[in-house]
Amino acid sequence: MTDHPPFTALVADLPATVPFVGPEALERQWGRPVQARLGANESRFGPSPRVIDALCSAAPDVWRYPDPENFDLRRALANRLGVDMGNIAVGEGIDGLMALAVRLFIAAGDRVVTSLGAYPTLNYHVAGFGGSIVAVPYSGVREDLEGLVAAAHRSGARMVYLANPDNPMGSCWPATEVAAFAAALPSDCLLLLDEAYGELAPPDALPPLDPDQQNVLRLRTFSKAFGLAGLRCGYAIGHPSVVGAFDRIRNHFGVNRQAQVAALAALDDAEHLDWVVRSIRAACDRISSIASAAGLEALPTATNFVAIDCQRDAAFAQRILAEMARDGIFIRKPMAPGLDRYIRISAAPDDELDILAAALPLAVQRAQDAP
Amino acid sequence: MTDHPPFTALVADLPATVPFVGPEALERQWGRPVQARLGANESRFGPSPRVIDALCSAAPDVWRYPDPENFDLRRALANRLGVDMGNIAVGEGIDGLMALAVRLFIAAGDRVVTSLGAYPTLNYHVAGFGGSIVAVPYSGVREDLEGLVAAAHRSGARMVYLANPDNPMGSCWPATEVAAFAAALPSDCLLLLDEAYGELAPPDALPPLDPDQQNVLRLRTFSKAFGLAGLRCGYAIGHPSVVGAFDRIRNHFGVNRQAQVAALAALDDAEHLDWVVRSIRAACDRISSIASAAGLEALPTATNFVAIDCQRDAAFAQRILAEMARDGIFIRKPMAPGLDRYIRISAAPDDELDILAAALPLAVQRAQDAP
Structure with missing residues (x-):
């Protein structure tokens, strides 16, 4: 019983x-x-041979807790991306960051707009925090930007999810369309922009980073092009007032020491x-x-x-x-x-x-x- | 702005x-x-030299996602502890498991009883899910078992936290006292029993595992005696109906591949x-x-x-x-x-x-x- x-x-x-x-x-x-x-x-x-070397060299140090501020990795990412460290949060893969982003913005009864057939882990986390999903069918093999905007306005959504490039169809919208999409959303609605495949996208697919933009949170990962899926390391790029709020709820010591070491080494091998x-x-x-x-x-x-x-x-x-x-x-x-x-x-x-x-x-x- | x-x-x-x-x-x-x-x-x-070897050997494999079921590690733990795999959940250190346990049981307004000066990360997670802390002062340098029980009944708490052995004082209650403590709690109150230092405790400190016990969730870790703090790997032992519920909310791919490999190797080096x-x-x-x-x-x-x-x-x-x-x-x-x-x-x-x-x-x- x-x-x-x-x-x-x-x-x-x-x-x-x-x-x-x-x-x-x-x-x-x-x-x-x-x-x-x-x-x-x-x-x-x-992964890069440098990653393998770094993981082996750091193996005897695993008795140490990881740096909860992910300082070195955030600094390296900030330098690479031309933003401040305050624009970057590091987390346990995009899955982990997605759970935190949902927890920041979605309370019981709140709506999240996504595409029908898009990344199911987002839906899992939304349900886990009591939110409900409004699913918009793809337009052909691409996510339907107009349909997503309309659904966000119609449903009073607090968050819209867009993967660009897209999974599972592999399609992609150009940056100008994505930027117009972000601008067309309700002002109290966050765009969770999943750029897991960003390094593999055509050069015109990723909108330029705007560290002052408050309604877009971009998610990137070391799991795809960098080859570190097993290490669970991703990052969010956004306004410091949004990114900084992760510190209110995240597992501060959650990003594994080996993950931090490997991600740094991966960034170093262009x-x-x-x-x-x-x-x-x-x-x-x-x-x-x-x-x-x-x-x-x-x-x-x-x-x-x-x-x-x-x-x-x-x-x-x-x-x-x-x-x-x-x-x-x-x-x-x-x-x-x-x-x-x-x-x-x-x-x-x-x-x-x-x-x-x-x-x-x-x-x-x-x-x-x-x- | x-x-x-x-x-x-x-x-x-x-x-x-x-x-x-x-x-x-x-x-x-x-x-x-x-x-x-x-x-x-x-x-x-x-860590064990076997851990270091295992981490190096597995380094080229970090492109693979980790096994989301943590199957091999849960099986090894089950064998070691003499319980079923269904009694064990693996998570991102005790900190990660603690957040999940709080999320399972504590809604806004619910009370959690702990000791004044006990592990602050518990309090952080309780606040993070809208719960409130009822703090009972230590009795001398030990947690006040009678006081904690009384506070649980008085406040209608849904969870009581006890670390045995205790952090930060290093003190310890014998298993018989801990078992009596668990039995004296209200029936709708979970005992979250933090045994992070269990491998270092005197032999009579840890109550025998009872896989049928439904009101106790025990937390253990590879961070202390096993020397894997940097890898973030802990486990919860409890009734399958409680432990199984982690699957409703956890980050399924959250436990790093290197952590799983290292924990297995650590268990293998008595x-x-x-x-x-x-x-x-x-x-x-x-x-x-x-x-x-x-x-x-x-x-x-x-x-x-x-x-x-x-x-x-x-x-x-x-x-x-x-x-x-x-x-x-x-x-x-x-x-x-x-x-x-x-x-x-x-x-x-x-x-x-x-x-x-x-x-x-x-x-x-x-x-x-x-x-």
Whole structure:
């Protein structure tokens, strides 16, 4: 019998959902290792060798608590970005920062506007703090900027979420459109602008940083182009009065010492970053060719993954995914209506794309032949 | 002008407090490095060599997201503790788990009973979720179990916090007293039992684990005896219906891959743990002798630090701290009335205790001579 002290009313009503099943959980479920890890938009090109050296050199120091002010990393980021340290908060990945941002702005009953099929972890955190989601369908394969603005005004939303470049479709709006979008939102509504894939975007996609802008909080990460997903390190850029408020609620010692050391080393290796970005572009091109050869159609991408139109219904796309899983290939797909006939494949080096190239045509064939 | 979208009413009222100033911040403030890092109860005896090897070996893998289920680590902990995996949640240190536990049980207006001068991060999280603290003074140098029970009943508290062994005084209650304490609490009140120093406690201090007990949540950490403070890894042990609820609100990918790898390796080196525990006991004995030689009186300790009675008032103890800081020695002191004439010194190897031994008598002398 369950007879524990009662949870809060909010928690008691929350479902035990999990935003994502990790590849390790799939391996336990499958009973064998993943052969090609192409589903989590990790950087299969790995971290900089300087990161690896820094992690090893710092390993004997893990008895020390991390610097709760993340001082060195914030200073390095500020220098790189041309803003003040006060414009930057460091956190446990974008997921961690997103939870804090929601907690700052969203109380029970408040509304958050996002796109139908956008990043589910945002929705998870909004529900976790009692907010409710207003979901706007994509316009084709891009987030519907006009629709999002209209929904924000109509619903009295306190926050709007936009990922640019976008996940899961890989699409992108130019900076001018994003800036106009921010300006068109209600004045009491925060734009949470997720730029996780920013380093991979075309040069005209990221609006210039404006340290005086108070209604936009931008989220970036070391998980994608920098290849540090395992270390959980992201940062928020915004007005000091917003960014500074993280200090009222965050886990001050939460950003791991190894994460801080690695992020600093990663910032210091521009050459590696360039190589990764070039390698990802080449890998995405190859994924597109593999998709074409299998009779599918890849979308252009501004990220480290490719969304592929399977050109039939959601069930068909799901069957392709299941067939790929039988071959030990881990990929994911969008689930929202309108996006659910797509699958999403992450960039990877040629050895993994060889596995993909061999498996995808067969998976499509088997999915077509299924009863 | 500050004109950002409005925070929630709760956040708008929160002060910009910081539970602890880290030693790195002190170094920036002092403009020179800390000579003896004796204030944060870190394990100056360091992590196991197996941890260092594991961190280096795993460094090239940091491009992978961590396993969000913390499966291997939870399984190893379950085996070690003789409970099910469902009894264990892994989180970003006790600080991170504490925030989640507060969020599960404490809504705006709910009361949490703790000791006056106990771990301030608990109070920080309680305030952060709108709860209020009912603080019970220590009884001498131990937490006042009877007083805490009475306060819980009187205030209708939803949570009681007890650290056993205790921080900042290093004192400890035997397991039988802790069990009786848990049984005497109101049935709708959770006991949050902080056992951060559990590996350093006398064998009779930790109550046996009872996986069916629903009103106690126990918190443990790799930050103290295991020497992994920089990696932020702790765990909660409790009934599956309580522990499982963390999945409704936690940052699922929050526990860093390096932290999981290191914690597993640390569990695998019992010999290192034994050596650390013996070394800490010897160091605490030496700190007591150093205190005596300086005319102060050390308390017995069940932890990796020693509380030292400076035998005058809070201002005198504070002057000793300031004099130590002038010599580059980082220590902390309790601030609560009744405890504020004490200072608190963490165990360390002899090279740092040599610095302490040289500095403490002079610091006491200068504090006595101060106008």
